Amino acid sequence: MKTLIKNVHVLSMDRHFSEVKDGFVLIEDDVINKIGHISELTSQTIDADTIIDGKNGLLIPGLINTHTHAGMIPFRSLGDDVPDRLRRFLFPLEQHMTKELVHASSDYAIAEMLLSGVTSFCDMYYFEDEVAKSSKKMGIRALVGETIIDMPTCDSSEPSGGYKYCERFLEKWQNDPLVTPIIAPHAPNTNNLETLKKIVTLSEKYNAPITMHVEEMTYEMTDFQAKYNQTPIEFLQTLGYFERDFILAHCILATESDLDIIAASNKKARVAHCIGANTKSAKGVAPVKQMLEKNIVVGLGTDGPSSGNTLDLFSQMRLFANFHKTHNQDRALFPAKEIVRLATMGGAETLGLADQVGSIEIGKKADLTLIETESVNMFPIFDPYSAIVYSANASNVEAVWINGRQLVSGSKLVEQKLKTIKETLYSEMENFVVEAKKL
C-alpha cells in the first residue's frame, strides 16, 4: 500500500532542518519510503495506490502533545479564572467520572487532537484502560498512564488504588504497536512515600516509563522544603526516579539544582512543558531556556482541556514564543524554527519515540501533518516556521496520517463522525452536568 503526498513544502525537522520546497513524500505501508522534489516524479515511475495533492501546504512531522488528560473534556470552560480550582471543582467532580464517560471523552479529545495535527500524545487520568482502547480505535499513537493518588478516586474506592489498576493495565497493554502503557503517579505531594517507592519497582518490572506532575505548585515546593529540606525533584532522585524513563510535567518551579539532576539523568528524565496551562493559572514560566542550555529534552504539552482549554499545539507554540521571549527579554531567543522543533522532534524525544517519529526521514513511521496555506491567515509565507508559530491555528490542519493511515482529510475525520462522537459524549455527560451545576 503506497501513498504519495505531492506539491508540499516538506519541513523534515531532522537535525539539519532539511526542507524540500515543491516536494513529495512517499509512504509505503506504515513507513516513510521516499522524500524528494516533484521534478523527480516525472523522471521516475512512482506506482502509488493513493495520490494526495498537497496544494503547496506545509508538510510537517505529526505534532506531539506530551501531557494531557483526555478524559477531562467534560470540564472544559468550567470554573476558569477561579482560585484553587483543583480542589474546588476538579477533585469533587472527578468523583462523578465513569468508565463510559472517560471513554466518550477520550474519543472526543483524540478527535480534537487529530483534527489539529497531533499524532502522538501522553495521557494520565482515571479509567485509563478506556483511553488506551479509545486510542487504538481512533488510530492515534499514545503513552497512556493510570493515575496513582493517595485518595479514593472514581475508579478506586481505596486510596492509591490506581497502583493495582496500573499493574493489570501494564500487563494488558504490553507490546501494542500504538499504545504504550505507562505509570502516572499524580504528584510527589499527593502520594505517600511507600507508594512512591513501589512505583519505581513497578517501573523496573515492566520497563514502563513514568509520568508525573512535578514542581507545578508553590505549596508542593514549601511542603517538601518543610518536610524533607529538599525540593520534590531532589526527593524523587533519592527514590530512584531519575534512573527510570521519566516524563516530568511542568517543572515550573525547578531550581538550578533540580535542572542539574534532570540533566545528569542523561535524557532518562525529560520535561513536558505546558506553557498555556501554566500561564492561564498564573503559575509562571518554566525555565526552558536554562533546560535547553543544559541539554535537557523538552517537549510541549497542552495539559488537560480544563487547564489549557484546547488540545492543539498551535496555541501552545504561539504562547511559547511570546512568553519565553518576554520572560528572557530577548526577541531573538527561540526563533520559530526551534519552536516547531520542540513541538515535533522535541516531543518525540520527550516521549521516548524519537527512533520512530518526530521527523520526516526515510525509514521512520509515517506520522505526518499537512497544514494548508490557502486560508487568509497563511499569506504571504517568507518563513514557513514563522507562519506555523505566529499565523497558523488548529483549523489550518488539512490532513493527518499516523502509521501511514490517513485519519484526517479535508479537515475532517476520515474514519469517524465527529457529530456521533459528540452526541455520545453529550449523553454520557448528563449526570456530570447536574453535579457541576451544584458547585
Place this chain on the structure above:
Amino acid sequence: MKTLIKNVHVLSMDRHFSEVKDGFVLIEDDVINKIGHISELTSQTIDADTIIDGKNGLLIPGLINTHTHAGMIPFRSLGDDVPDRLRRFLFPLEQHMTKELVHASSDYAIAEMLLSGVTSFCDMYYFEDEVAKSSKKMGIRALVGETIIDMPTCDSSEPSGGYKYCERFLEKWQNDPLVTPIIAPHAPNTNNLETLKKIVTLSEKYNAPITMHVEEMTYEMTDFQAKYNQTPIEFLQTLGYFERDFILAHCILATESDLDIIAASNKKARVAHCIGANTKSAKGVAPVKQMLEKNIVVGLGTDGPSSGNTLDLFSQMRLFANFHKTHNQDRALFPAKEIVRLATMGGAETLGLADQVGSIEIGKKADLTLIETESVNMFPIFDPYSAIVYSANASNVEAVWINGRQLVSGSKLVEQKLKTIKETLYSEMENFVVEAKKL
C-alpha cells in the same frame, strides 16, 4: 430591510453583561431593532426579509481592532525573531511600498479582519487614502490615519510630508458614514517638535482624533529623559495632546505619572493595547491592570501583520488572559468576560465609537459577529466567555454584519472573492519580494 438572526446565545456586552440564551436579534436597515428570546418569536409576527439560523452560536458585538497597519500584509513572516527589525527590515522595505500595493494589502487585511469577526479598526500607515477607499469598498468601519514621520517615506519625498497628505485626506473624508479620517504621527521620537505642535492645531481645526505609537521603545524613554527630563507622555501633555481625542498605541513603558496624565484627560486619551506584538518582540507587558484601576479606557489591537502576524482578536484575547494573569500572579484577575468586554465595548470606547457600536443594544448600529459552536474546540460550553477567550480561534467565526450588511456568511466573504484579492496582492508584491530577498 429586516434581518432576523435566531437561535443564538446573545452576549450583549452592555454594562450589565445582559445575555439571552436561545435568543434572537432583529436588524432593521443598519440598526439593532429588537433583542429577545426565541419563544417571543412564536407569539409575535416578525416580518423579516432574511432569516438566519444561528445554530446555537454565540452572537457578540463585532470585535474591534484598535491598532493595526493594513498596508503591511506583504511583511508578514519576514524577519521575525530578528533584533532591531524596524530599522533592518521595515524602514528599508517601506521605501518600496506603492499606492497600488497598499490598496491591495488593505483589501487583504480587511478580508482577514472580517473573516475573524472584526467590524471596526483603527489604522495608520502610508497612502492611507487607499486604506480609506478599501475600507469603504469592503464595508468595514474604520478610523484611518496617515502617518507623519520626520523622514522621506514611500508617499512623500520630503520629511514630514505626511502632514500635507493628511490635511488633504482629512478634508476629503469628512462625514463619511464608515470612514473617520484621523491624524497619525508615527511616534514622539520620530517627529520634530514643530510638526508635533502643528498636529495638535490640525486636530483642532478638523476635530480629528490623533493616534500615535507611544512609550513602546526603551530608547524612546531614555531619549526623552536625556533631552527633556520628561517621559514622552509628560512631553506630549505640554503640547496639548491630552486635550485632543487621542488614541495611544502600546504604552508598554508608561509610568505611574504617565497613567495619571492619561486618567486626568477624562477619557479624551485612550489606550490601544497590543499584547501579541508587544510580547513577541519581548518589549514587555503594559500595565493594563493599573490603567483600568485608574478608569483609563483600554481596547485591544493586533498591531500590523508583521508585528502580531494575525489580525484577529481571538489570539489577542488568549494572550491577554495568560500574560496579565501571570504578570500579576493572579489567576482570578481579568476573568474571560472582562477580556471579551475589552475586545468589544472597550475597543468601541477607545475608538470613540461607543455611542454607535461595541454592544448589542437596541438603537445601536448592527455590527455583529456570530461564532459557531459546532467545531471540535467549542464543546462543552459552561461559560461562553471562557469558550471565546480560551477555546475559540479566528476560524470559528461564522458570520459578520456591519451596519446591518452581512459581509461574512458560512465563514466566507459575501461580496468579495478572497482568491481574487489574494491574486491581486500577489501580483502587486512582485517588486517588494525582489527587494525583500536582498535583505
